Amino acid sequence: MTVSICDDNAIGREVLKELLLEYQHQRGIEKLDILEYDSPVTLARDLDRVESDVYLLDIFFPDGNGIDLAREIRLRYHHNIIIFITSSKEDTLNAFNVFALRYFVKPVKCTPFFETMDYAVASMTAGMPRYFIVNTTEGKQKLRFSSIMYVERKNQSMLITTNSGKVYESVTLRESFASKLSSLLEDERFVRTHVSFVINLDALDAYKRDHVIMQDGRMIPISRNFSAGAKEKMRAYFG
Secondary structure, X not given: OEEXXXXXXXXXXXXXXXXXXXXXXXXXXXXXXXXXXXXXXXXXXXXXXXXXXXXXXXXXEOOEEHHHHHHHHHHHOOOOEEEEEEOOOOOHHHHHHOOOOEEEEOOOOHHHHHHHHHHHHHHHHHOOOOEEEEEEOOEEEEEEHHHEEEEEEEOOEEEEEEOOOOEEEEOOOOOOHHHHOHHHHOOOOEEEEEOOEXXXXXXXXXXXXXXXXXXXXXXXXXXXXXXXXXXXXHHHHHO
């Protein structure tokens, strides 16, 4: 498990780090990586490089705002845990608008913090991250399913667009597009809308009769051959 702490107060970061280490000890967690940031700017810059399972965020910073940082996290990672730990109750509503799990006012008490972490760990265990392994022009990449926005076939290769906006180009495919993406298509989040496109429904912004609009503004066609299956999977996913 990887946890990022973002607080401009060094003592605040140390308190949370000690709580996490005690939680690890009491719960017998084998691996815990703790990343510390004193600014939302530095954490935001790191989002494309490293993904944390849990983000512990303050809200008030001299050079930014924890709510805005949480929105940046949500653009890339839809289901990762966000917990606010701050000095005021005034941003509670805004915190839940970015789907935060909990909002703590400092000082954080051990018992409710541990209970919240228990819920976070249970949520992660129930939906263990799955990975798509692909050989790209930049080398072998291990991409979390949750980080993939859509995949496009391009001649004999494919382009994988991630939530961060980065696009990976695969090497020449030695199997069909559908076969290569079979692991994605077995996941309820992914649907094929066209002979050349597979999309992640978590990254869907709007659905039209013959196309979808993704969160980055890309319009992706829904072809006649895939329309019925795509609509059925969307109805099942969104209820």
